[in-house]
Amino acid sequence: xxxxxxxxxxxxxxxxxxxxxxxxxxxxxxxxxxxxxxxxxxxxxxxxxxxxxxxxxxxxxxxxxxxxxxxxxxxxxxxxxxxxxxxxxxxxxxxxxxxxxxxxxxxxxxxxxxxxxxxxxxxxxxxxxxxxxxxxxxxxxxxxxxxxxxxxxxxxxxxxxxxxxxxxxxxxxxxxxxxxxxxxxxxxxxxxxxxxxxxxxxxxxxxxxxxxxxxxxxxxxxxxxxxxxxxxxxxxxxxxxxxxxxxxxxxxxxxxxxxxxxxxxxxxxxxxxxxxxxxxxxxxxxxxxxxxxxxxxxxxxxxxxxxxxxxxxxxxxxxxxxxxxxxxxxxxxxxxxxxxxxxxxxxxxxxxxxxxxxxxxxxxxxxxxxxxxxxxxxxxxxxxxxxxxxxxxxxxxxxxxxxxxxxxxxxxxxxxxxxxxxxxxxxxxxxxxxxxxxxxxxxxxxxxxxxxxx
Numbered sequence: 001x002x003x004x005x006x007x008x009x010x011x012x013x014x015x016x017x018x019x020x021x022x023x024x025x026x027x028x029x030x031x032x033x034x035x036x037x038x039x040x041x042x043x044x045x046x047x048x049x050x051x052x053x054x055x056x057x058x059x060x061x062x063x064x065x066x067x068x069x070x071x072x073x074x075x076x077x078x079x080x081x082x083x084x085x086x087x088x089x090x091x092x093x094x095x096x097x098x099x100x101x102x103x104x105x106x107x108x109x110x111x112x113x114x115x116x117x118x119x120x121x122x123x124x125x126x127x128x129x130x131x132x133x134x135x136x137x138x139x140x141x142x143x144x145x146x147x148x149x150x151x152x153x154x155x156x157x158x159x160x161x162x163x164x165x166x167x168x169x170x171x172x173x174x175x176x177x178x179x180x181x182x183x184x185x186x187x188x189x190x191x192x193x194x195x196x197x198x199x200x201x202x203x204x205x206x207x208x209x210x211x212x213x214x215x216x217x218x219x220x221x222x223x224x225x226x227x228x229x230x231x232x233x234x235x236x237x238x239x240x241x242x243x244x245x246x247x248x249x250x251x252x253x254x255x256x257x258x259x260x261x262x263x264x265x266x267x268x269x270x271x272x273x274x275x276x277x278x279x280x281x282x283x284x285x286x287x288x289x290x291x292x293x294x295x296x297x298x299x300x301x302x303x304x305x306x307x308x309x310x311x312x313x314x315x316x317x318x319x320x321x322x323x324x325x326x327x328x329x330x331x332x333x334x335x336x337x338x339x340x341x342x343x344x345x346x347x348x349x350x351x352x353x354x355x356x357x358x359x360x361x362x363x364x365x366x367x368x369x370x371x372x373x374x375x376x377x378x379x380x381x382x383x384x385x386x387x388x389x390x391x392x393x394x395x396x397x398x399x400x401x402x403x404x405x406x407x408x409x410x411x412x413x414x415x416x417x418x419x420x421x422x423x424x425x426x427x428x429x430x431x432x433x434x435x436x437x438x439x440x441x442x443x444x445x446x447x448x449x450x451x452x453x454x
Contacts, residue, residue: 057149061147071404077152084123092106103398133148194220226318230318230322320448333367334377337364340363344357389410
């Protein structure tokens with residue numbers, strides 16, 4: 001039998017059909033795979049872009065609790081922005097590409113434009129919207145400090161539309177802190193000392209003392225707590241240690257040569273922290289004692305020349321201690337501001353970098369706000385405005401988060417009432433130092449002037 005050396009037409013036809021089917025399947029598979037790869041790539045890009053916006057919102061809200069307001073964001077997505085060509089603040093400070101170096105001008109070199117390839121072609125199809133609102137619109141509920149944010153991305157695909165959503169909550173405190181010195185004080189222990197140490201009746205309870213001297217319990221507790229807490233603080237180890245630490249740091253600072261920048265920075269920082277901590281504790285004590293003064297004044301106590309069952313001379317001394325504590329609060333907060341401000345000198349910033357500079361600026365803004373409302377420092381608000389102007393000049397085209405925050409703050413300080421409403425903790429401080437302390441200080445002065453002149 002002869003061996004066949006060629007294929008028949010039928011075999012060729014069948015082979016071609018099989019090849020065509022395989023090719024069609026391969027092309028279909030490759031097309032589907034290409035679409036799948038493209039979709040996966042787009043989805044990944046949307047995730048990365050969304051993460052960038054999330055991180056920006058986090059930084060914005062950490063610096064300014066009213067960051068949504070400064071960005072013009074509310075609870076509805078009203079506008080869809082392009083990622084490219086400077087359509088949104090979120091993608092306007094991407095890269096410093098031209099002189100002057102160290103500054104990014106959004107209209108010039110900060111945006112993603114056609115010169116940034118292949119990035120531009122990868123992201124130009126995307127549009128996005130951002131929304132956000134506080135979980136509690138008003139009031140003092142803890143949910144008022146939480147902001148719910150949504151970031152939605154949209155893009156066209158070969159088969160329709162792509163979409164990606166990211167939802168998250170940010171902590172952004174705007175309600176007043178619920179802090180009381182009474183939480184850390186053992187009031188029961190202090191009250192138990194009142195009969196013996198303030199009224200010289202060690203064998204009696206406060207109730208028995210009230211009956212014996214014909215006085216109400218509220219007034220007895222007010223006098224006792226004012227006396228013992230102010231006296232205890234002036235004689236406390238914390239108070240003595242703080243003064244000694246400040247004295248030692250000042251002595252060290254006076255001997256440091258200018259070239260010792262590392263040691264200079266650390267010494268100034270420790271001075272600032274010590275003064276700030278002293279101011280904070282002094283304020284807590286005065287804040288805690290204020291309602292007790294209000295009780296005495298409301299009841300019209302001590303209008304005469306003597307007290308009601310206690311040693312008036314000792315009480316006068318304790319009143320002077322309260323005044324000293326308040327004056328230490330005022331002086332300490334100003335001193336803390338001074339030494340924090342020294343940390344912004346160019347050699348200090350060059351030593352520690354921009355991150356440390358930002359932390360110091362944030363602390364200074366908090367301190368400047370307090371010194372701006374002190375009645376004994378009428379120039380405080382102009383000092384704060386001047387500081388904000390300097391920070392504004394520093395942040396232009398360098399730090400958009402800080403720049404927006406400062407612009408917002410400069411608008412707020414023009415209306416004192418609105419400004420204080422925006423910062424409830426500052427409003428509480430203002431209520432004490434501007435609203436209540438002048439009357440308390442006048443009361444203390446009236447009760448102690450005799451002791452000073454006799």
